Amino acid sequence: MAECILEVKDLTKRFRGRDKKGREDTEEQAAVDGVSFSIEKGECLGLIGESGSGKSTTAYMAAGLLKPDRGECLFHGRHMQMVFQDPMKAMNPRKKVIDSISEGLLYHRNGLSRAQIREKALEAMDMVQIDRSFAERYSRELSGGECQRATIARAILIRPELLICDEVTSALDVSVQAQIIRLLDSLKKRLRLSYLFISHDIALVSSICDRVAVMYRGKIVEIGRTKDVIADPQNEYTRCLIDSILTL
Amino acid sequence: MSGGKNMNRTKKRAVVLLVMLSMVLVPTMAGRFLAPNDPYQTNLSQALKGPSAVYPFGTDNLGRCILSRILEGAAASIFSALAVVAVVFTIGTLIGLTAGYAGGWIDQVLMKVTMVFQAFPSFILAVAVAGMLGPGLRNAMISLAVMYWTTYARLARSLVIQLKEEAYIKAAKMCGAKGRHIIFRHILPNMISPMMITAALDISNVTLSMAGLSFLGLGVQAPLAEWGLMISDGRPYLQTAPWCIFFPSLALFAVVVLFNLTGDCLRDAIDARGEGRADA
Numbered sequence: 293m294a295e296c297i298l299e300v301k302d303l304t305k306r307f308r309g310r311d312k313k314g315r316e317d318t319e320e321q322a323a324v325d326g327v328s329f330s331i332e333k334g335e336c337l338g339l340i341g342e343s344g345s346g347k348s349t350t351a352y353m354a355a356g357l358l359k360p361d362r363g364e365c366l367f368h369g370r371h372m373q374m375v376f377q378d379p380m381k382a383m384n385p386r387k388k389v390i391d392s393i394s395e396g397l398l399y400h401r402n403g404l405s406r407a408q409i410r411e412k413a414l415e416a417m418d419m420v421q422i423d424r425s426f427a428e429r430y431s432r433e434l435s436g437g438e439c440q441r442a443t444i445a446r447a448i449l450i451r452p453e454l455l456i457c458d459e460v461t462s463a464l465d466v467s468v469q470a471q472i473i474r475l476l477d478s479l480k481k482r483l484r485l486s487y488l489f490i491s492h493d494i495a496l497v498s499s500i501c502d503r504v505a506v507m508y509r510g511k512i513v514e515i516g517r518t519k520d521v522i523a524d525p526q527n528e529y530t531r532c533l534i535d536s537i538l539t540l
Numbered sequence: 541m542s543g544g545k546n547m548n549r550t551k552k553r554a555v556v557l558l559v560m561l562s563m564v565l566v567p568t569m570a571g572r573f574l575a576p577n578d579p580y581q582t583n584l585s586q587a588l589k590g591p592s593a594v595y596p597f598g599t600d601n602l603g604r605c606i607l608s609r610i611l612e613g614a615a616a617s618i619f620s621a622l623a624v625v626a627v628v629f630t631i632g633t634l635i636g637l638t639a640g641y642a643g644g645w646i647d648q649v650l651m652k653v654t655m656v657f658q659a660f661p662s663f664i665l666a667v668a669v670a671g672m673l674g675p676g677l678r679n680a681m682i683s684l685a686v687m688y689w690t691t692y693a694r695l696a697r698s699l700v701i702q703l704k705e706e707a708y709i710k711a712a713k714m715c716g717a718k719g720r721h722i723i724f725r726h727i728l729p730n731m732i733s734p735m736m737i738t739a740a741l742d743i744s745n746v747t748l749s750m751a752g753l754s755f756l757g758l759g760v761q762a763p764l765a766e767w768g769l770m771i772s773d774g775r776p777y778l779q780t781a782p783w784c785i786f787f788p789s790l791a792l793f794a795v796v797v798l799f800n801l802t803g804d805c806l807r808d809a810i811d812a813r814g815e816g817r818a819d820a
Contacts, residue, residue: 374714382707386729399716
């Protein structure tokens with residue numbers, strides 16, 4: 293078996309609901325309930341499921357942005373990065389694009405000068421195929437697709453081994469979605485990236501992911517090679533999910 | 541861009557207002573040099589005289605030149621209000637930022653304190669504090685700060701809580717940003733616009749409150765010139781020498797309206813850039 297980049301063991305997160313009067317509910321809802329999986333180096337694992345199934349919560353815990361109630365995430369690399377759903381919200385509206393992209397190197401500079409960081413940020417912009425002329429603009433002056441490319445540039449700036457993509461295409465036009473997926477796929481090969489790719493769109497996931505995990509109500513109900521899962525789903529819910537695209 | 545035309549109109553309005561504001565502010569800053577007479581020179585033989593060439597706005601009950609006193613009093617009326625707004629802006633932002641960013645029990649304690657201050661009718665609170673501290677300009681400013689800081693603390697807190705959840709803050713955390721980076725790089729720059737709008741609109745409120753305190757005898761003390769005090773002093777002569785009240789009131793009115801219009805204009809300008817949506 294190849295080397296693991298991320299191991300997630302028995303991850304659990306509960307949120308307290310609130311009743312009608314706004315009091316905290318005594319009963320806790322498990323958003324993520326005992327989720328375990330691992331991602332190998334260079335592999336792309338898709339995590340699919342409907343809204344509220346706990347995909348994003350899992351992603352946040354894997355990224356370390358949220359503390360799990362139980363379980364652990366073991367990351368065997370130096371850097372991981374995350375790309376978010378809505379690119380416009382993932383860019384500080386008061387910063388120029390180049391400053392947002394440079395952010396990855398701003399906090400641990402490793403002795404780089406400002407000019408060197410800027411040059412690296414511009415190179416990252418080349419890699420995600422946005423024109424260098426966008427550097428001095430603000431995120432609101434960019435289209436959704438351009439903005440998402442910029443957030444990907446920020447994510448790859450520090451050369452992470454793992455990229456967590458949380459519904460990266462769902463805020464974009466259909467035509468742009470395909471471009472972003474192609475870009476992520478090419479970056480995967482160029483930078484030997486591993487992905488945790490979260491989406492509710494099984495068709496999109498099947499085009500980029502090696503393996504896929506299906507989440508339902510906080511649990512992983514099925515996990516396996518993408519083509520196996522799609523061709524021969526073992527779980528009732530997975531079957532539902534796949535049928536729903538075929539009927540469209 | 542459809543907003544272009546509106547933006548130009550806003551810009552024109554801003555220029556007109558700034559010119560008007562400077563027409564009021566510059567003479568008041570240079571008040572004591574422009575004043576035609578000594579604002580403190582009493583002359584009982586000239587008491588309560590109507591507007592004339594020597595005394596353009598007339599004289600008060602002690603024969604002092606009202607125009608000179610208005611110019612002299614502008615510093616107390618306007619600049620004390622500006623200073624109060626600057627102080628409450630800073631204190632309120634610091635407290636709101638701490639409460640909103642730290643959350644938990646710190647937030648609970650700070651917001652309970654804010655609520656205690658807000659539990660009193662605000663001007664009554666200012667009057668009470670000024671009464672306890674004793675009259676005087678400095679004490680009046682302190683009491684107004686006590687009255688006004690809660691607005692800023694609450695606004696800052698709600699903005700921070702809202703901004704804290706933004707995806708770009710999560711992205712910054714992924715890049716290794718520490719608390720201070722997040723606050724200074726991401727949160728403060730994004731909350732400053734709505735805070736500035738509130739501050740700009742508050743200048744006129746504070747000016748009025750300051751005049752109100754002086755009117756009640758809790759602010760600036762005689763014989764110092766201050767508009768609220770001048771209005772108060774002129775009351776007995778409303779029927780016989782209306783200029784004693786009319787001109788200081790007019791000055792107060794003009795300044796309050798100008799500051800309000802400027803604040804509105806600032807809000808429109810910021811809204812047009814799509815940054816002022818975070819009203820709270």
